[in-house]
Amino acid sequence: MSTFLDYKKEIMDAAHDEKIRVALSRAIKSYRANVMSAIAQFPHTIELAKEVKTIKESAISRMQQLIEIACNSIEANKGKAYIAKTGEEANKIIASIVGKGKLVVKAKSVTGEEIGLREYLEKQGNDVYETDLGEFIIQKLKSKPMHILAPAVHVPKEDVAKLLSKLTGKKIPPDNIDNMVTTARELLREKFFKADVGISGANVIAADTGTLFLIENEGNIRLATSAPPVHIALIGMEKVVSNLGEAFKVAEVTWRYANYTMPTYVSMISGPSKTGDIEKVITYGAHGPKEFHVIFLDGGRIELAKHPILCQALYCLRCGGCLYECPVFSVTAGHFGDKYFAGIGAVWAAMLSDNREKGAALAYTCLTCGRCKVRCPMNIDTPEMVVELRRLLTQS
Amino acid sequence: MEPKSKVTIPPGLLYIADNIKIKQNILGTSSELKAEWAKNLNLRKKSETIFFAGCGYQYTAGVESLMSLIRKMDKSLLGSELPMTLAGIQRKSGLDITNLYSKLTVKNKYAEGEVLIDAVKVLRNLGIDFGYLGDEEPCCGGLLHYAGMEQDFINNSNKLYDKFKSLGVKRIISIVPSCTYTLKNLITQHIRSSKIEVLHFSEVVLKNIQSVTLQFPRKVKVTYHDPCQLSRYLHLIDEPRRIIKAIKNVEFVETNWTNREWSTCCGGGAGFEAVFPELSEILAVNRAKELCDTGAEIIVTNCPGCLMQIKNGLKKLKNDTVKVLDLAQLISMAMESK
Numbered sequence: 001m002s003t004f005l006d007y008k009k010e011i012m013d014a015a016h017d018e019k020i021r022v023a024l025s026r027a028i029k030s031y032r033a034n035v036m037s038a039i040a041q042f043p044h045t046i047e048l049a050k051e052v053k054t055i056k057e058s059a060i061s062r063m064q065q066l067i068e069i070a071c072n073s074i075e076a077n078k079g080k081a082y083i084a085k086t087g088e089e090a091n092k093i094i095a096s097i098v099g100k101g102k103l104v105v106k107a108k109s110v111t112g113e114e115i116g117l118r119e120y121l122e123k124q125g126n127d128v129y130e131t132d133l134g135e136f137i138i139q140k141l142k143s144k145p146m147h148i149l150a151p152a153v154h155v156p157k158e159d160v161a162k163l164l165s166k167l168t169g170k171k172i173p174p175d176n177i178d179n180m181v182t183t184a185r186e187l188l189r190e191k192f193f194k195a196d197v198g199i200s201g202a203n204v205i206a207a208d209t210g211t212l213f214l215i216e217n218e219g220n221i222r223l224a225t226s227a228p229p230v231h232i233a234l235i236g237m238e239k240v241v242s243n244l245g246e247a248f249k250v251a252e253v254t255w256r257y258a259n260y261t262m263p264t265y266v267s268m269i270s271g272p273s274k275t276g277d278i279e280k281v282i283t284y285g286a287h288g289p290k291e292f293h294v295i296f297l298d299g300g301r302i303e304l305a306k307h308p309i310l311c312q313a314l315y316c317l318r319c320g321g322c323l324y325e326c327p328v329f330s331v332t333a334g335h336f337g338d339k340y341f342a343g344i345g346a347v348w349a350a351m352l353s354d355n356r357e358k359g360a361a362l363a364y365t366c367l368t369c370g371r372c373k374v375r376c377p378m379n380i381d382t383p384e385m386v387v388e389l390r391r392l393l394t395q396s
Numbered sequence: 397m398e399p400k401s402k403v404t405i406p407p408g409l410l411y412i413a414d415n416i417k418i419k420q421n422i423l424g425t426s427s428e429l430k431a432e433w434a435k436n437l438n439l440r441k442k443s444e445t446i447f448f449a450g451c452g453y454q455y456t457a458g459v460e461s462l463m464s465l466i467r468k469m470d471k472s473l474l475g476s477e478l479p480m481t482l483a484g485i486q487r488k489s490g491l492d493i494t495n496l497y498s499k500l501t502v503k504n505k506y507a508e509g510e511v512l513i514d515a516v517k518v519l520r521n522l523g524i525d526f527g528y529l530g531d532e533e534p535c536c537g538g539l540l541h542y543a544g545m546e547q548d549f550i551n552n553s554n555k556l557y558d559k560f561k562s563l564g565v566k567r568i569i570s571i572v573p574s575c576t577y578t579l580k581n582l583i584t585q586h587i588r589s590s591k592i593e594v595l596h597f598s599e600v601v602l603k604n605i606q607s608v609t610l611q612f613p614r615k616v617k618v619t620y621h622d623p624c625q626l627s628r629y630l631h632l633i634d635e636p637r638r639i640i641k642a643i644k645n646v647e648f649v650e651t652n653w654t655n656r657e658w659s660t661c662c663g664g665g666a667g668f669e670a671v672f673p674e675l676s677e678i679l680a681v682n683r684a685k686e687l688c689d690t691g692a693e694i695i696v697t698n699c700p701g702c703l704m705q706i707k708n709g710l711k712k713l714k715n716d717t718v719k720v721l722d723l724a725q726l727i728s729m730a731m732e733s734k
Contacts, residue, residue, distance in 0.1 A: 394545070
């Protein structure tokens, strides 16, 4: 029981932390207003979400087959595709591509968080920079992400100013967010161009063309995936759909429920950079990366896909909407979580991270109130999954 | 893909689950005590239509005092050993300690089951004919399912269904949302042949409401809190609202955004309050705040758990002007006043 008691203490400390509560209540209010206006402006999203659910159901039911097709497409585009059975294997593959003593710029990746990629590469003697502003803040604070889309959702601006002042040696005023953003831009700018490797995830991947979709607003993913000579993408197998048309639909529903009418950037990457401008000879590594590596992570997904109830966790688009509707999350933030958060995070902890004690603790923290399901564009029945998980973990 | 190692169920839940398995109620109290609320109501046992009272409302005071006991001890012990100890004392001594405790601590000594008495009165006034199984009423066992003890739940479901069948039950009017969902949707997943019709109190009331005039004694602003199991599980969202709106002198107001299927959970549910009593209280306060922001003088809800949580939330907020009523109580008051 000690794991459970430690965990209980952690979430109770969080629940008494006024900072978390204030930051979260602001975030929830703004999320709800934004998602409502985004959907009002593009009302077809609701029907599209239903279609995407059938796309995901069908894709997850033949995930392995689609991954094979995706690998072939990527290889045909002169990229390199890998399948990693475990997180450990994925880390090893990536480390062998990166090498040692390299400068790495990283886009935010929940899958990277899942396998502890940054820490692994750092241990190999590499200098790794998180380039998403929220993730950069978290990295420098030596904290852990508290939301899948807004990792620093629990850090107030005063703390960000303090951190940036320390990093730059300059006095950053606590009320000037503009100044903070410029400072972070200056700190990271040269890293993108000096980096040996850029690492990203992907929001969805089309098997037939091998195309990765990357949704963002900051522009850090664009830079990290195009400026360095090598691009590595780590992707959970559940991100695959059969074709480009489906991938567009998945992407649109993802950003809409992540409360954006339209994100500033959507990158579609299918292979290494190339040119045919000199005598029509295809030459790789023009302005973008010369090498393009895609690692597909199984990490328990293939097994999970076979479970009639828990497979729903793989339909998740990672829009993060459910977290804003969870009453427990609203007072504890990511402390109610492991690598992924809240009720659905329990399934992830137990089944993919193989952390049963943590998975059970999270499963019993879920109220099974079901408001997450109302929000979820995939209508994922988290209460049903949580009860099934409780049964699996305690009765086997 | 059965996991390799077994993980323990939090003790707070095990305690309640044991009570259900051994005593057929969540508190582990005797079955005679369970039906005491109905002793002056002359409800007959044998009937095709029965009123299913469930555990929550019958032990309102008992559960409230048990919860305050759990909360107090949780703060000192972090809740690890407490429910186990409680269960141990209870079993060894044969003492009904929760009942004892409630008798000692309930200050404004309102009767156990007052909501149920009102519900029976309301149904009778609407001309509905029904019986009540009294001390033979089984526990729906829903909590066993939510605790993850599916085999125990299936066993309980079989026993319960056999009992209903042997007593000739054809229709159930259930009042606790969680029991209603369990009887209507969960048990039937295991007993597919069941032809027993399960209705929620609010459905029955709404269907027959035209036969009476409802008027609250004074002009009053009322808001409604949707219990999760009623709104999101059973989709009974309009029924309670239409009933409340049918009462004269009532001005109905909704919470901002957090209403209907978007209603915020009171912080109790699936035994959460027994595992995380302190967190549960924080969530109750948050929900009470949202409801108070409507400016309502009365918060109406429809679930013994929500009732307890919201009352406790208001207490923590030191708000003694806003009242919390069950829907059955509100209707009963509106029937009396004409």
